[in-house]
Amino acid sequence: MTARPISTPAAAPAAMLTMRDIRKSFGATVALNGVSFSVDAGEIVALVGENGAGKSTLMRVLSGAVRADAGAMTLNGQPYSPRNPQEARAAGVAMVYQELSVVPHMTGAENIVLGVEPVRRGIVRQQETRAIALEALNQVGAPAALLDRPVGAMSLAERQLVEIARSVALKSRVLVFDEPTSALTAEDTRRLFELLRRLKKSGHAIVFISHFLEEVREIADRFVVLRDGGSVGEGGTAEHSMNEIASMMVGRDVSDLFPRSRRSPGDPLLDISGLAGASKPTNASFVLHRGEVLGIAGLIGAGRSEMLRSIFGLEPVKSGQIRFATYSGPALPRQRWRQGMGMVSEDRAKEGLALSMTITDNMTLSRLDAFGSWGTMSPSKQEAAAAGWIRTLGIRSRDPRQRVGELSGGNQQKVALARLLHHDVDLLLLDEPTRGIDVASKTEIYELIDALALQGKAILVVSSYLPELLGICDRIAVMVRGTLRPPRPVRDLTEHDIIRQATGAA
Numbered sequence: 372m373t374a375r376p377i378s379t380p381a382a383a384p385a386a387m388l389t390m391r392d393i394r395k396s397f398g399a400t401v402a403l404n405g406v407s408f409s410v411d412a413g414e415i416v417a418l419v420g421e422n423g424a425g426k427s428t429l430m431r432v433l434s435g436a437v438r439a440d441a442g443a444m445t446l447n448g449q450p451y452s453p454r455n456p457q458e459a460r461a462a463g464v465a466m467v468y469q470e471l472s473v474v475p476h477m478t479g480a481e482n483i484v485l486g487v488e489p490v491r492r493g494i495v496r497q498q499e500t501r502a503i504a505l506e507a508l509n510q511v512g513a514p515a516a517l518l519d520r521p522v523g524a525m526s527l528a529e530r531q532l533v534e535i536a537r538s539v540a541l542k543s544r545v546l547v548f549d550e551p552t553s554a555l556t557a558e559d560t561r562r563l564f565e566l567l568r569r570l571k572k573s574g575h576a577i578v579f580i581s582h583f584l585e586e587v588r589e590i591a592d593r594f595v596v597l598r599d600g601g602s603v604g605e606g607g608t609a610e611h612s613m614n615e616i617a618s619m620m621v622g623r624d625v626s627d628l629f630p631r632s633r634r635s636p637g638d639p640l641l642d643i644s645g646l647a648g649a650s651k652p653t654n655a656s657f658v659l660h661r662g663e664v665l666g667i668a669g670l671i672g673a674g675r676s677e678m679l680r681s682i683f684g685l686e687p688v689k690s691g692q693i694r695f696a697t698y699s700g701p702a703l704p705r706q707r708w709r710q711g712m713g714m715v716s717e718d719r720a721k722e723g724l725a726l727s728m729t730i731t732d733n734m735t736l737s738r739l740d741a742f743g744s745w746g747t748m749s750p751s752k753q754e755a756a757a758a759g760w761i762r763t764l765g766i767r768s769r770d771p772r773q774r775v776g777e778l779s780g781g782n783q784q785k786v787a788l789a790r791l792l793h794h795d796v797d798l799l800l801l802d803e804p805t806r807g808i809d810v811a812s813k814t815e816i817y818e819l820i821d822a823l824a825l826q827g828k829a830i831l832v833v834s835s836y837l838p839e840l841l842g843i844c845d846r847i848a849v850m851v852r853g854t855l856r857p858p859r860p861v862r863d864l865t866e867h868d869i870i871r872q873a874t875g876a877a
Contacts, residue, residue, distance in 0.1 A: 386448070387412040387576035388433075388464075388545050393442035395428055402428040403439070404600040410545065410576040415567060417579045417591035417608065420620055421809035422779040424597040426580055430547055433578075434466050435459035447544065464545045465538035473530055475523030480504035482522055483537045507540035508532070511566055528559035535566065546570065547578040552586060553807055556671050556835075557870060564590050582809055584613040585838060596620055621811040628810070629842025630818050632825055636845065637661035640829045641798055643682070646691035651677040653853035655691070659829050661797070664820060665858060666840035667833045668869050669850030675833045676717060678855070679800045682831075683707050683714045695798065708737055713791035715784075717803035717833070723787045726776030730768055731757035733775050734789045760789040765815060781812025788819065799823065802833045817843050837866045849873050 388410050395403040403425050410416040420426050431437045433444070435453030444451040446462055453459040456466075466472075473482050483504040504518055513532040522530055531551065538546055548567070552560045567590055571577055579591050587594055588608045596604040596619040604619035617628060641659040646652060651674030659665050667675045680686040681701075682693060688701040698710050707713075716722035724733050734757045735742070742752040757771040764785045768778060775786055784804065791799050801820075805813045820830055820843055834840050840847050841861055848858035849872040856872060 387414075387446070388451075389445045390429070390433065391443050393429060393432055393444075394440045395432060395437065396440060401600050403432070405442075406597065406600070406602050408595055408602070410578055412544075412574045412576050413571055414593070415571050415577040415579055415591045417581065417587040417594040418597065419581070419584070419587060419594055419616065420597035421811050422781055424620070424809075425600040426597055427549075428600075429597070430466065430549065430578070430580070433459070433464060433545075433547065435464075460541060460543070463541075463543050464547070465541060465543035466547045466549065467531070467534050467538065467551060468549045473522045473534055476521055478519050478521055479508070479517035479525070479533045479536075480519065482533050483507050483540050485537070503540055504536070507536035510539050511536045512562075512569075528555055528562070531555075531563070532566075543575075545576045545578070547580070549580045550582065550807065551579075552581065552583065557837075558874075560586070582807070582813070583836070584616055584810065587616065588613060598622055617810045617814075620809070621814075628814060628817075629839070630814070630821050631843055632821050634662055634664075634824055634845060636663040637827060640696060641682075641831070642692070642694040644692040644694075646678065646681060646693065647689045648674075648677050648681045649687045649689055650674075651853040652681070652850065652855060655850075655855035657848055657855065657858055659798070659831055661827045661829050662824050663846070664824050664830045664832060664844045666844035666847040666861075667831065667850060667855070668835075668837065668840055668847055669873050671835065673850040673873070674853040674855075675850045676802050678850070679714065679802050679831065679833055683712065683800055685714075708794060708796075711795075711797040712800065713794055713796035713798070714800040715787045715791065715802060715804060717806065719783055719787055724775050724783060726783075727774060729772050730761065730766070730775055730778075730786055731771040733786050734760055734793050737790055738794045756793065757789075760793060763792075764789055764819065779808075779812075781808035781815075784808055784812065784816065788816065797828060799828060799830045801830060803835065804832060805834070805836065805839060813839075837869055840869075841866065851875055 386409055390406065390408045393403050393406045406425060406429055408429065418426050432439045435456045435458050451462060453462060474485065480501055484500050501518060505515055508515060508517060511532055513536060517525065517529060517533060522533060551563060555563065567577060581587055591608050594605060594608055594616060595602060596616065598620060614628065638661055639658050640661050644656050646655040655678050669675050677686055681688050684702050684704045684707050693701055695710060695712060702710065720726060731754050735753050739748055741756065742748045754771045761768060761771060766782050766785045768782065775783055805816055824830060832840065832844065841864065844861055846858040846860055847864055847869065849856045849869055851873060
């Protein structure tokens with residue numbers, strides 16, 4: 372569908388939104404310490420920083436979810452101080468969160484007009500509802516078929532279009548996108564960026580929050596860096612490299628976002644031949660060596676995660692051979708742990724971690740033999756072991772007894788990796804190991820992967836983040852509709868090559 376020109380907001384001075392000297396504390400914790408931020412009409416400004424830097428709190432102040440302790444805001448040149456999100460939306464500020472706030476059982480049209488339904492004498496006017504929703508979908512280039520489909524039956528990209536259409540229908544002037552591409556395919560991300568450029572051209576002010584610095588440089592006009600609750604840097608994206616922006620974020624020089632030592636792969640450890648699962652993969656073959664990092668690329672739904680889960684025993688194997696060290700054939704996860712294989716799931720909240728349990732338990736429960744014998748166990752030894760991994764991996768926490776659900780995403784991921792290290796596995800299966808975590812935590816995980824490879828561990832990495840695969844892997848294989856293509860050395864590949872393979876164009 373050809374998108375219609377997006378309606379331009381009411382005439383406004385260039386400074387659409389200003390936030391000056393915003394301060395916010397939660398008890399003794401200072402979340403924002405005098406942050407200033409602005410975005411002009413017809414401008415895209417990226418807000419970047421590590422997890423815990425203050426980005427979420429600043430946007431919660433903007434959206435009316437929390438009240439600032441001090442500071443002032445203006446919107447379209449007028450004082451702006453929303454008491455709740457409803458007032459913020461009514462004033463023209465819309466948030467598009469990573470976890471979309473749509474109602475799954477309602478249709479696209481019902482979601483678009485939710486809260487502002489055209490009503491006469493207490494009855495929703497269905498024909499007018501459809502007209503408003505259709506116009507909004509047309510403006511964001513979305514198909515009219517989304518009008519009557521339940522949102523729960525839509526893809527993530529389609530649900531995102533519905534939420535953006537709702538913002539357009541509400542005539543929002545400031546749009547905040549919080550990690551909008553974290554679970555999108557490359558093609559969906561391209562379409563989203565085309566839409567953001569149209570919104571910008573029509574005079575909307577756009578705040579773009581992302582951990583992907585190459586996306587920041589591609590889509591944003593300016594960037595603002597938060598660190599430890601304060602504004603520490605800003606500038607034009609065209610004039611600053613990713614390394615320069617990352618250095619501002621972490622407060623130190625970051626000369627290489629993807630540390631990789633000179634490696635010498637050793638003997639074969641994992642040999643996969645003609646592997647097929649219940650649905651996917653349909654055909655996967657490769658050999659992974661000790662001291663090697665092998666990356667698996669491909670589109671979402673191609674069968675990458677299913678392959679890892681079949682190898683680890685989480686999903687059934689229909690046919691093919693799995694040879695791991697001296698073991699042959701499929702096995703259950705508990706057997707894989709004993710054999711020396713460990714896995715970190717892409718869904719750390721539901722599968723990778725027990726969020727209500729402590730750091731100690733999450734790190735050690737899969738292997739307790741080191742803490743006692745004959746049915747007894749020493750909690751102090753268990754906690755001491757966890758404390759050691761906390762120090763080794765630089766996990767930011769109060770102590771080993773803290774609940775994992777209270778940690779940031781990056782620290783949660785380190786806990787999941789620590790379990791594999793505690794188990795001393797020879798093979799690590801990592802599914803989207805850095806999704807949703809900040810640059811500093813990513814670099815620390817990359818350094819850990821590099822160190823493990825130097826120790827002779829074998830690492831199999833599934834990732835949708837192509838710079839990551841090209842940066843940390845020795846070889847990359849591309850999964851296309853369930854079939855794994857032969858791995859190729861990283862030196863022979865580019866992002867363009869991988870995308871062409873993944874889409875079947877090569």
